[in-house]
Amino acid sequence: xxxxxxxxxxxxxxxATPAVAQETLQTVRDxxxxxxxxxxxxxxxxxxxxDGMWSGMDVDMCRAVSxxxxxxxxxVEYQSVTSAVRFTSLAxxxxxxxxxxxxxxxxxxxxxxxxxxxxxxxxxQGFMVPADTGITSxxxxxxxxxxxxxxxxxxxxxxxxxxxxGMSFTPVTNENVNVLVETYLGGGCxxxxxxxxxxxxxxxxxxxxxxxxxxxxxxxxxxLGPVVRQGDDAWANLVRWTIYGLMNxxxxxxxxxxxxxxxxxxxxxxxxxxxxxxxxxxxxxVSPTFMVDAIAAVGNYGEIYERHVGADTAIGxxxxxTLNALWTEGGLIYAPPFR
Amino acid sequence: MAQQTQVxxxxxxxxxxxxxxxxxxxxxxxxxxxxxxTLMTFVGAYIIFTVVTAIVNWALIDAVWxxxxxxxxxxxxxxxxxxxxxxxxxxxxxxxxxxxxDQVWRINLGFLALVVWMVxxxxxxxxxxxxxxxxxxxxYPFLASYFFLGGEKGIIWTALIxxxxxxxxxxxxxxxxxxxxxKPVGTWLVARLGQADTDEILQRRIKQGAALALFAMAFLxxxxxxxxxxxxxxxxxxxxxxxxxxxxxxxxxxAGILLALGRRSKMPVISTLCTLFIELFxxxxxxxxxxxxxxxLPLFMPAGTEVNQLVRAIVAVCLFAAAYMAEVIRGGLQAxxxxxxxxxxxxxxxxxxxxxxxxxxxxxKIMIPTIVGNFIGLFKDTTLVSxxxxxxxxNMARAVGEDTDWLxxxxxxxxxxxxxxxxxxxAMSSYSINLEKKLAAGRDRT
Numbered sequence: 001x002x003x004x005x006x007x008x009x010x011x012x013x014x015x016a017t018p019a020v021a022q023e024t025l026q027t028v029r030d031x032x033x034x035x036x037x038x039x040x041x042x043x044x045x046x047x048x049x050x051d052g053m054w055s056g057m058d059v060d061m062c063r064a065v066s067x068x069x070x071x072x073x074x075x076v077e078y079q080s081v082t083s084a085v086r087f088t089s090l091a092x093x094x095x096x097x098x099x100x101x102x103x104x105x106x107x108x109x110x111x112x113x114x115x116x117x118x119x120x121x122x123x124x125q126g127f128m129v130p131a132d133t134g135i136t137s138x139x140x141x142x143x144x145x146x147x148x149x150x151x152x153x154x155x156x157x158x159x160x161x162x163x164x165x166g167m168s169f170t171p172v173t174n175e176n177v178n179v180l181v182e183t184y185l186g187g188g189c190x191x192x193x194x195x196x197x198x199x200x201x202x203x204x205x206x207x208x209x210x211x212x213x214x215x216x217x218x219x220x221x222x223x224l225g226p227v228v229r230q231g232d233d234a235w236a237n238l239v240r241w242t243i244y245g246l247m248n249x250x251x252x253x254x255x256x257x258x259x260x261x262x263x264x265x266x267x268x269x270x271x272x273x274x275x276x277x278x279x280x281x282x283x284x285x286v287s288p289t290f291m292v293d294a295i296a297a298v299g300n301y302g303e304i305y306e307r308h309v310g311a312d313t314a315i316g317x318x319x320x321x322t323l324n325a326l327w328t329e330g331g332l333i334y335a336p337p338f339r
Numbered sequence: 340m341a342q343q344t345q346v347x348x349x350x351x352x353x354x355x356x357x358x359x360x361x362x363x364x365x366x367x368x369x370x371x372x373x374x375x376x377t378l379m380t381f382v383g384a385y386i387i388f389t390v391v392t393a394i395v396n397w398a399l400i401d402a403v404w405x406x407x408x409x410x411x412x413x414x415x416x417x418x419x420x421x422x423x424x425x426x427x428x429x430x431x432x433x434x435x436x437x438x439x440x441d442q443v444w445r446i447n448l449g450f451l452a453l454v455v456w457m458v459x460x461x462x463x464x465x466x467x468x469x470x471x472x473x474x475x476x477x478x479y480p481f482l483a484s485y486f487f488l489g490g491e492k493g494i495i496w497t498a499l500i501x502x503x504x505x506x507x508x509x510x511x512x513x514x515x516x517x518x519x520x521x522k523p524v525g526t527w528l529v530a531r532l533g534q535a536d537t538d539e540i541l542q543r544r545i546k547q548g549a550a551l552a553l554f555a556m557a558f559l560x561x562x563x564x565x566x567x568x569x570x571x572x573x574x575x576x577x578x579x580x581x582x583x584x585x586x587x588x589x590x591x592x593x594a595g596i597l598l599a600l601g602r603r604s605k606m607p608v609i610s611t612l613c614t615l616f617i618e619l620f621x622x623x624x625x626x627x628x629x630x631x632x633x634x635x636l637p638l639f640m641p642a643g644t645e646v647n648q649l650v651r652a653i654v655a656v657c658l659f660a661a662a663y664m665a666e667v668i669r670g671g672l673q674a675x676x677x678x679x680x681x682x683x684x685x686x687x688x689x690x691x692x693x694x695x696x697x698x699x700x701x702x703x704k705i706m707i708p709t710i711v712g713n714f715i716g717l718f719k720d721t722t723l724v725s726x727x728x729x730x731x732x733x734n735m736a737r738a739v740g741e742d743t744d745w746l747x748x749x750x751x752x753x754x755x756x757x758x759x760x761x762x763x764x765x766a767m768s769s770y771s772i773n774l775e776k777k778l779a780a781g782r783d784r785t
Contacts, residue, residue: 040734041741048738050428052437052573077572081728085634089728092637094648178740178749185418205747207413314743 024228024235025285028069028096034076036062037095039083043201044309045101045121046078054078057308058099060298061120061226061243065097068242068290073297083152087112090229097239099226101195103153115233117240119225120301122323122332124218125157126196128203131213133190138217142167147180147189149173157220158193177202191215195222201315238284245291247335248273249300251326256299259292273338280338301333302326397421398754408744425745426755433735433755436575442489445566446578449486453479456507459514466517471510476589478506485561487582490568492561501558508553525549571649575730577759583653583731584718590657591717592710595664599672600694602665613665620662626723628655633727652724660717667709671702704778711771715764732756 028034038046038058046056063073081089083100090098091113101123102108104116127146129135138161148155150173162169172189174180181202184192192199196218203209226243228236249255252270254262263274271277274295275288282288298304302319311318325331358364370380401420403412412422426433435443456475459465482503485492492500509524516527525546529535534542574582601613620628632655633648640646675698683693703710725734736752739745 040728041738043741043743043746047741047743048437049742050432050744051440052432077570079572079728080730082726085630085727088634092634094637176737178737178747181747182749201746205409205413207417314746 024096024232025069025238032070032075034062034066034069034097035079035095036066036076037079037081037086037089037098037100038062039086039100040080042101042198044197044313044315046080046099048080055308057121057304058101058226060304060308061099061239062097064246064294064298065239065242067293067297068238068286071287071293073294087114090114090227093229096235097226097228101197101224102227104223104225105153113230115228115230115236117226117228117236118243118335119223119332120243121197121224123195123197123222123224124323125154125193125220125222126199126218127191127193127215128184128199128212129191129215131211135191135215138215138219139165139167141169141191141215143169144190145170145172145188147172147174147184147192149177149180149194150175153220153222154194161219181205193219197309197315197317200309200317204314204316234285238286241280241284241338242290242294244335245273245294245338246298246304247301247326247333248338249291249295250302250333251328251335254295254300256296256303259295263289263292269338278339409746409748421751421754422745422748423751425739425742425748426751428745429735429739429742429752430755432576432738433732433752433759434577436579436730436735437573438569438575438578439567439573442567442569445486445489445569449483450581452482452486452507456510459510462514462518464518464521465514466521467513467523471514474506474510478503480586480589482507485566487574488569488571489566492565497561498558501554501561504561505550505554505557508557509550571647574649576735577732579649579724579729580718580721580732583649583656583721583724584714586653587656587660587717587721588714591660591664591713594657594661595668596699598661598665599668602669603672617662617665620659621666625656625659625720626726628659629723629727631655648727649729652727652729656717656721656724660713663713664710667706667713668702670709671706672698674705675701704775707771707775707778711767715767718763718767719760732759 036059038054038056041048042056044056045058046054047059048054059078062076062078066076067073069075079089079095081095086098086100086102087108089095097117101121103123104119108114109116127138127141129141135141141162146158146169148158148171155171155173158169158171172180172183174183177194177198180192183189185206192202194202196214199214203212203214206212226239228239248269249259252267252273254270254273259274262270263276265271265274265276268277272280274292275281275290279288281290284290287293299307305319305324306312309315309317319325319331321330323332325333327334359368371377397419398421401416403415403420403422404424406412406415406422406424409422409425412420412424431440431443435446438446453475456471456479459471460468465471480503481496481499485496485500485503512524516522516524520527522530528549529542529545532545534545598613598617601609602617604610604613629652632651636646636651679697679701680693683697688697722731722733724731725737728734730738733756736756737749739752740747740749742748
């Protein structure tokens with residue numbers, strides 16, 4: 001009898017799990033804090049300053065969601081988790097959303113119980129070589145020694161690319177970016193490969209950045225964006241449409257500075273985005289003016305980009321002409337309409 | 340005729356030959372005895388000279404002391420010299436983690452309380468050293484937990500904190516009375532009240548009453564203070580390293596003793612269970628145990644129960660350390676000759692008396708170097724928690740080079756962290772040697 005009760009208890013505990021998982025928004029409201037998972041500090045996307053504050057593009061996604069829910073972008077607690085345990089940490093409901101340069105792939109989307117919400121950055125793997133080598137294309141790297149981060153898709157992409165082009169290479173691997181960079185600078189390898197945003201960030205910290213050039217090839221597609229647990233569609237919708245809202249805001253010319261004036265705009269698109277018309281916010285379970293709060297807090301997509309990774313930052317990736325430009329300017333940032 | 344007694348009068352030592360003593364002779368004997376020896380000396384001196392000058396040049400002479408960003412350092416000296424301002428800007432984080440800066444005094448006060456608690460252990464004339472040490476292990480954690488964590492405290496936690504505070508007050512009261520009068524504070528109080536000659540029951544009542552009053556006073560004091568909550572997510576740096584390894588060390592010794600005794604027990608259930616536990620945790624790498632506790636444990640828990648990540652890491656470290664410690668202690672127990680057990684038995688001592696008064700004191704003394712070696716290993720092993728995302732000293736050092744202002748600053752923070760680890764491990768090691776000498780005084784078998 002006792003044993004049966006015990007078994008029932010265990011079963012009940014397991015049965016109870018999904019029921020709780022479905023109410024993420026309510027859980028977050030009750031807690032008063034959005035648990036946002038980021039990675040170990042990475043410049044531009046989730047960086048930790050010496051005053052203990054997190055900032056960056058991916059951090060701003062969490063801040064926008066927090067502003068959309070609470071009207072305050074700072075009700076976020078950041079959990080810095082290594083990439084090895086990021087998905088289990090999300091699955092265990094330790095975090096409500098994962099916003100940390102995570103590549104959207106078929107396997108992750110279908111087999112890990114994850115829901116990718118929207119793409120907030122298009123990255124791709126590239127190569128960096130010292131300028132004085134005169135190398136201008138990755139196809140000239142046959143037989144080269146290449147510094148590559150171990151345990152990531154970067155390593156696999158590198159092998160795929162060289163195999164596809166019938167070339168050979170010697171990898172120099174380490175799990176610490178800084179060790180690799182020291183190796184590369186010390187002449188321990190001919191080229192350094194990583195996501196292009198990462199290459200740009202690292203080069204900015206070289207003693208002489210102009211002595212190193214990026215090769216034009218992009219050897220992989222890395223669409224990055226926030227991820228939530230599968231099974232709570234309402235929550236996924238909220239995260240997804242907050243991000244789309246930021247992109248729409250840029251398209252419509254709504255910025256953190258003019259958002260208050262824009263609430264009275266006659267443009268129906270802007271009126272719907274900012275909640276003066278329609279009931280998109282209510283349907284998502286937040287206030288109708290949730291995008292006003294989000295935009296006022298973090299700015300539109302363009303502002304976020306320029307603040308953290310744009311040409312004027314230390315990382316300095318010019319946006320023009322890249323995949324991360326608005327679709328109206330030839331990029332891929334194309335958010336479905338807010339209606 | 341009286342026999343003449345011959346008394347042996349030792350001659351004073353003759354001075355050693357002039358060329359066999361003094362620094363010059365030492366140098367000749369040890370450094371330049373023959374040609375290979377001389378050659379080795381020169382090679383060694385050359386290596387030491389290059390390494391030391393390289394480090395001194397990098398760390399001191401070519402180093403940059405004033406800069407706002409790493410770019411300024413690079414523009415000034417390139418990579419030839421260290422860039423210390425980055426480490427200086429992050430130094431507080433290296434020590435305290437992301438703990439709110441205006442609350443850092445609580446950490447300092449918490450560790451100060453530990454020092455204050457332990458000081459009587461080194462004072463002469465204090466007799467109740469075992470009780471003081473035990474109280475530090477049993478009660479201090481409650482006091483410290485509130486200093487570090489803060490926030491809402493329920494009635495039970497308030498009581499535990501009050502017990503901690505009362506313990507601290509008792510420790511100093513007893514240390515003071517023992518130093519002044521040679522009596523523990525309870526006995527001193529009884530004497531002060533003029534009840535020294537009354538019967539024991541009354542005396543015990545007085546002592547209990549005084550303890551209760553002390554506790555009530557501490558309880559009232561604790562309800563008066565309230566600290567803002569600092570969640571463990573913000574703990575980090577050296578502070579976190581000390582918390583994890585401190586708890587691990589404090590837990591592993593008693594747990595290891597019990598496990599070792601259990602493994603040698605003649606009761607089959609206990610010995611099998613202990614052996615199983617020890618072998619299981621010893622055959623799995625710490626990193627695996629950490630991952631297991633970090634990611635698997637929440638899956639087995641009912642939904643809604645949240646076990647703090649730090650707690651999971653600490654539990655994993657404790658269990659792992661206990662398994663290793665158990666084998667160290669068992670090694671010590673094996674070294675005690677069976678004559679000791681038999682002698683104790685023939686005196687009529689039971690199992691616990693034999694263990695606690697005859698066997699363990701000898702076994703622990705033999706094993707001091709290994710036990711402390713284990714502690715040092717544990718202290719350094721805690722760096723592995725950085726892998727599950729806790730910002731211990733190592734992870735904090737890594738974060739410095741990811742700050743956009745100091746991007747790529749990597750060797751300098753790790754250099755500092757190396758020094759910090761060295762200071763702590765060397766202190767532990769020196770203390771163990773000191774302890775060995777003290778315990779072996781007068782009965783050294785060599």
